[in-house]
Amino acid sequence: MADQSDKAALYWKANLRLIVISLAIWAFVSYGCGILFRPLLANISIGGTDLGFWFAQQGSILTFILLIFFYAWRMNTLDKELGAGEE
């Protein structure tokens, strides 16, 4: 029984860590590159405009998709490792 709740705590901790990392990337591409750091990225040109504008209209959306699948994939592995998923 103690083993079970240890595993549950471990699972939750690993999950939180993954969420924090993913949300950091999420915030970096959207609020960071798309909004706040745009002046810094003005000289980097991509797709006919500067990097900040590209991130705001294209790049952030593509990153979001990768992030969700990355999280789903990592969590599925974690489910298996700690026996937290479906039997």
Next chain:
Amino acid sequence: MTLNVLTFLFIGASFALYIGIAIWTRAGSTREFYIAGGGVSPMANGMATAADWMSAASFLSLAGVIAFMGRDGSAFLMGWTGGYVMLALLLAPYLRKFGKFTVPDFIGDRYDASLARGLALLCAILISFIYVAGQMRGVGIVFSRYLQVQIEWGVLIGMAIVFCYAVLGGMKGITYTQVAQYCVMICAFLVPALFLSLLMSGHLLPQLGLGAQLDDGRTVLQTLDEMLTELGFDPYTQGQRSTWDRFMLTLVLMCGTAGLPHIIVRFFTVPNVRDARESAGWALVFIALLYTSVPGVAAFGRINLIQTLNGPDQQGVAYEAMPDWFRTWEGAGLIAWHDHNGDGRVQYAAGSVADGGRPVFSGERGEMGERLLSNPSSGEFDPTRQPFASEIYIDHDILVLANPEIAMLPEWVVALVAAGAVAAALSTAAGLLLVISTSVSHDLMKRTLRPNMSDRQELRFARLSAVLALLLAGYFGINPPGFVAEVVALAFGLAAATVFPAIVLGIFCRRMNSAGAVSGMLVGLFSTLAYVIYFKFMGGQEAQWVLGVSPEAFGALAMVLNFATALVVMCLTPAPPESVQRLIDNVRIPRGTRWQ
């Protein structure tokens, strides 16, 4: 074949498909009615979520908003997609594990209080109603434009179709119709988008076309920036909003998206937690197909529009020489012209042609057959910034509908776009109606007023409340309250300031109790309502904005207030009981999700 016949064919064929699916997927139990039996595959659910999510506003207005706002429109692109990352990471898997039917279900059980349930119920219904009236209106507009029927008839036809699959099939009917509607909608958006991109930039994909070089060696966006600057507008890639306001607007749209009840319930329909995570990814893939094409469509549409209105020499084009679509939309009141300099030419530049922004037609026709305005602006302009005063009013919403006509694409493309717009409006309307009807039959009747009701009785109540909600939505579609456009932002603000914090705290903060969550939701609800009502209806001025946050973005601030209030109250009141602790442990681990 004329455009009319083609449009009838396309819309008629899509309706036949929806009704066919409705007959095939009738719901026999409340589980089927509320969550489609819980056996929808993650990819199908992703597709249905995309259709549910992309409303008439996404389909019709988004490209227009980006085209006319440029960089300022980016908040909508990032906000309406970034919300899915939060859904996938912070909400969907745990709510799916919880395994009941609605959002108030979770909030009521987690906080062990009927007050919390009632408040969540109120918010869910409020958010959904604000949203649904606009959808029925969208159906009406498309019908009236393309089939020349009255808007009233358009709304009634739309109601009849939604009745078939939402009331009979519940979530089961809605899910499979939404899959079909997604296919119709995405074809209808992408076909003209690909045509347009190929025509303007030589690239098939608008995602690549946006960054392409034109014949003269400049890129699409450079061309657009220069064109707009010459006409006195701000450059397309700059925008006017302050960085802070832009930040807050993006935040409210993201959290609002993650907190919308009709999107959350879609994740109750998949078999297990693993599928819920994956399903959010698929939903975003299907949404991104449209959303990443939008910036290209917007930029090409704006260039095309300027070139058509101002002509190759940028001096304006004679009114008589305007193409057919110009007069059709003028007839519909979505384009207006006032000849400030009396040269008989149409000229488009910065500034408003009508006092107060929107044109008011006097009902009379001018010498060339144009509709006269009773509120033309003074026509003054700054000759150092632009060559002439603006003589044109263009409604943002017509860009997507008019694009194929402006680019002179074949008529079947125009008809396809009309069918797509109807699909977008109907799919979202159905999803919202389901939330309203389950809120009433399940959360209000079954869980609060009559707990002893049988499954059959509950199903009857669900159908009955779906009919009532549909009638009410139809009424607002035909008699739209003048404030629909103003309050759509309110739906996102409310979702972000009430539902979203309550759910996230419920999952991630073990100590959070009923008193904290309820006081947080109350603060979020009333501060958002008060702020929007004050600034939209009671004449509040921009100088009075709290911390410089616009009413559209205020939900983000209200959300912070909600979190803060909830945490403070939590510290002053006792911890939740043992049963709630077990519920939290249970939702955090995916094991054991299979339906019994």
